[in-house]
Amino acid sequence: MSLRVAATLRLVDHMAAGAHTPGELARATGADAEALHRLVRHLTAVGVFEEIAPRRFGPTGLGLLLADGHPLQQRSWLALDQIIGRADLAFTRLLEAVRTGRPSYEALYGRPFWDDLSADPGLGESFDALMATEEEAVDEGFIATRDWSGVRHVLDVGGAPGGLIQSIVRALPGVRGTLLDLPSPADRARARIAGRGLSDRIDVVGGDFFDELPVTADLVLLSMVLLNWQDDEARRILERCRDALEPGGTLILRERAEPSPDETTSTADLHFSLLDMRMLVFLGGRVRTTAEWRELAASAGLAITSLVTPITSPVVPFDFCLIEMTPVD
Structure with a gap:
């Protein structure tokens, strides 16, 4: 919690601007000087700050991760x-x-x-x-994982803020995209896509993926969506996506990869279980194993035709997987 308070008060940024004493930091943040001194002293004891002179503090290398402009965005997390x-x-x-x-x-x-x-x-x-932190580096590995030849139209369901569909159309000049999300995130994604000059290749539609999807596509994409939902809701989303596939089309999921081929031990993985706990507390969703994905697909009238795992990320501390599904005849 001390780290969270330091991040909220932007202490590292204030130090970079020249505030180093508890009094200076208190004036910059509107905090109580004595209480703030106790906080900074504690964070010095654990290696986030250092006392560069009596009652004058600055960030260590670790503490610099809390700077607002750091590419890993730890302050915002x-x-x-x-x-x-x-x-x-x-x-x-x-x-x-x-x-x-x-x-x-x-x-x-x-x-x-x-x-x-x-x-x-x-x-x-x-x-x-x-969600956009180092997104191009994350998306590059995903796009390189499969053969996109023959794909004409990608429908990115729940795709805001829109980084992945932008990466796809930039990498694949012959592909057009449609992004569907709730009206508010769709509006933000539309502005972002327009700012990148891609409005002529990507349509943005406000809607609800629990309803009938407004367009069809030969490739429907769900990227880190279904982990937000329990099985009943996830099945309904899959069914909507299945119905939006054009004949011969493919549904692709990008999700958290199972960290071990041994299904009896995989859920004990730290990053797997941490994300799973966040899904429980934030949304009521869950992170799934390969066996659970197969069961969920079957319940929605789909079969898994390809599973690529792991797809290593250069940014986030866990791997992704790519799951391809097609309707069961």
């Missing part, structure tokens, strides 16, 4: 006024989530996670910024 820091506070109600199987985010804030993002533009924008 931790700050309590940003979406993930806000959502992580729902872990204070983990007991309730475990007892009920329902997300504690909604119980804490009074509305579901996605509704909260749609209602608060600041939270929505902070989420989009985090």
